[in-house]
Every structure is written in structure tokens, then in C-alpha cells.
Amino acid sequence: MSATPKAVSRLIEAFGRLPGIGPKTASRLTYYLLRAGQEDARLLGEALLDLHAHTVLCSVCCNVSETDPCALCADPARDRSMICVVEQPLDVLAIENTGRYKGLYHVLHGHISPMERIGPDELHMQELVHRLGGEVREVIVATNPTLEGDATAMYLARLLEPLGVTVTRLALGLPRGGDLEYADRVTLAEALAGRRKME
Amino acid sequence: MSATPKAVSRLIEAFGRLPGIGPKTASRLTYYLLRAGQEDARLLGEALLDLHAHTVLCSVCCNVSETDPCALCADPARDRSMICVVEQPLDVLAIENTGRYKGLYHVLHGHISPMERIGPDELHMQELVHRLGGEVREVIVATNPTLEGDATAMYLARLLEPLGVTVTRLALGLPRGGDLEYADRVTLAEALAGRRKME
Secondary structure: OOOOOHHHHHHHHHHHOOOOOOHHHHHHHHHHHHHHOHHHHHHHHHHHHHHHHOOEEOOOOOOEEOOOOOHHHHOOOOEEEEEEEEOOHHHHHHHHHHOOOOEEEEEOOOOOEHHHOEOHHHOOOHHHHHHOOOOOOEEEEOOOOOHHHHHHHHHHHHHHHHHOOEEEEOOOOOOOOOOHHHOOHHHHHHHHHOOOOOO | OOOOOHHHHHHHHHHHOOOOOOHHHHHHHHHHHHHHOHHHHHHHHHHHHHHHHOOEEOOOOOOEEOOOOOHHHHOOOOEEEEEEEEOOHHHHHHHHHHOOOOEEEEEOOOOOEHHHOEOHHHOOHHHHHHHOOOOOOEEEEOOOOOHHHHHHHHHHHHHHHHHOOEEEEOOOOOOOOOOHHHOOHHHHHHHHHOOOOOO
């Protein structure tokens, strides 16, 4: 369309490459920024250009960080006897937000998925193996409760248990605040199988 | 959260300022770009920084453009006897996509809205008035079929008709492909009131 300036269609295209943003949303965001003025576009643009320049992967836990090692790995107050293994950096935030975990983390950056051709070598598993042997007693596998998360957890259990650590997995069951009547069959079965004695 | 690098939280915040993007989506987009690699973030970042630098408002029709006057206003093939008035630049694209309009445009960049404190002076109406007097015979008001769009259309009709042009408005009625049964009462009433003799 000759009516669209190149700078506009270029931004629409770039927005459209993001997950969950289709061509309509991409146009709307672009024209919003045109209306909103230069400041908003500049802030977002500079933040994008700085993103990779100002972040590294922590060489210990492989989380995205400003420093190496990251603030969590460097924090002397964290319990060094446990490592919680997650798929993505956002999962670290989710667990931190519970306020109930004081150990260390390890970020795999994905899960085992033969369909997507992701095997153990594509994940940060060797870095995890290298962390064992010292104070670490327990590895809590907090991969997603999905087929791929299960496969990854199983692989990790077989890989790490021979190295002398206890490998545990997050509990499956009914989500707090949920309704038994609306729970899916699989979740209900897991909740039943995982039932615990009341104290 | 000390666990989040500043470059990451800055981008999350900048994404979160966009309309329709909440904090969760903003995090997801940011961590997606971290995973996707530097190229995607760079493309989007540069497109954002170029957006305002490489666009101007056409001094004739007030549409967003690379050049002044814009490609549409400069096109000798367009019919200079009609001007279609729209609220936003995206509306120009929508009408161009019909392939049924060969006249010129005028972009108001908004609508009259006492609630949002937008009066006629906040819109590009004087620029429209200055375009009349020459070849222009008809002004087609294509503001949205909303309260604000109606108010804007009414104001324009009263402003422009004394200047010797015919002011028309887009037809209201049933959307093509819609179902009478599911049409809302107001739309159906408009369709009834606007009924036309079959030929």
C-alpha cells in the first residue's frame, strides 16, 4: 500500500514477529505510538536495544542476569543445599513470588521435546551436573506439569540420582481456590494419588 | 525483585505502557525476545526509534506520511472533487482496501468527545475548511458509527454545508454476512430506516 510510510510498515512488521501479536494488533500498536508521541516509542526502542547488551546468562544457574554470577547465586543468605530446576527465567520469578523458597535455582531454558527436536544437549543440564558434589543435597524439579515437563523431570532424576542427591518434584493436585466439580479428570486423579494424612 | 536485571524490567515496563498489554504479556514478550536472540529485538528497537524520525503529517490531509504532501494527495489520478473525512490513519487504509473510493481523504486524528475534553479545536478541522472552495463538491463523513462519531459528523455538517459543499455520511445498516436474528436492535432499526427501493 503506497499510502503507508515505510517507517510505519516496518514497525508493524516487527511487532507482528512477536508471539501472540497478529497483523491487526501490530497496526494498532504502531498507530497508537504515532499518536502517543515520540517519548513512548523512544523508551521502548531503547529498552529493546539495551536488552541483550545489558544482560548475560549467569554462569552458575543460567538465569538471565545483569551480573555474573547473578544476584541470587551471589546472595550469601540463600540455602546452598537445594537447587530448584525450572524451564524458564519467568518460572524463577513465580517461585520467588511465593516467598517460600530460599534455595538456589537452575534454569534449563526449555524442556525435552522430541517433536521440537530439543534433546538434553540443547538444555543447560551439564551446567547443573557440574554444580553437584559440594553442599547440594536436594534437587527440586519444577518443570511444568506437561508431557514435556514430565519427560524432562524423568530424565533429570535418572541423570542426577546416581550422583548422590535427592531429586524431588513439585506436588500435583487441586489448585487452591479451585472447585472439585470443575477439576479435570487427570488433575483429580493426581490429587487422589497424592493424598496426604491430615495432622 | 533483585532477581530481575534492570534491562529486563525496563523493557517489561515499556511494553506494559502499550494499550492492551498487561504486565503478564509484557514479561512474556520480553523473555521471548531474550530467548529469540538479539536480531528480533534490534529490528523492533530500530523500527521504534525511526518511527517518528521518518514520518510527518501531510500538511494537506493530515494523514501520517513519509512525504509532504503524502502519496495520496500528490496522486494526479485521485478524484479531487471529494474528500472522505476519517478519525484515524488506520481508517484510510480500511477504505483504501475496499478499492471503491478514488477521492481524497482528511484525517481528524480523533473525534469530538466532551468526556475526554476533545473539542473541535483539538481535531484537524481548520485544515479541512482550508481545503474547500476549489474543486471539492462532496465531503463524505466516515467517522465511526458511535456517539462521538455521530457528534463529530453533525458538527462537520453544520460547519461545512454553509461553505457550499454536499456533506454525506456512510450508510448504516446490517453488516454483509451478518444474521438478522443476531443483529442488535439499534442496527436493525437503522437498517429499516435506511431501506432502499430494489432496482
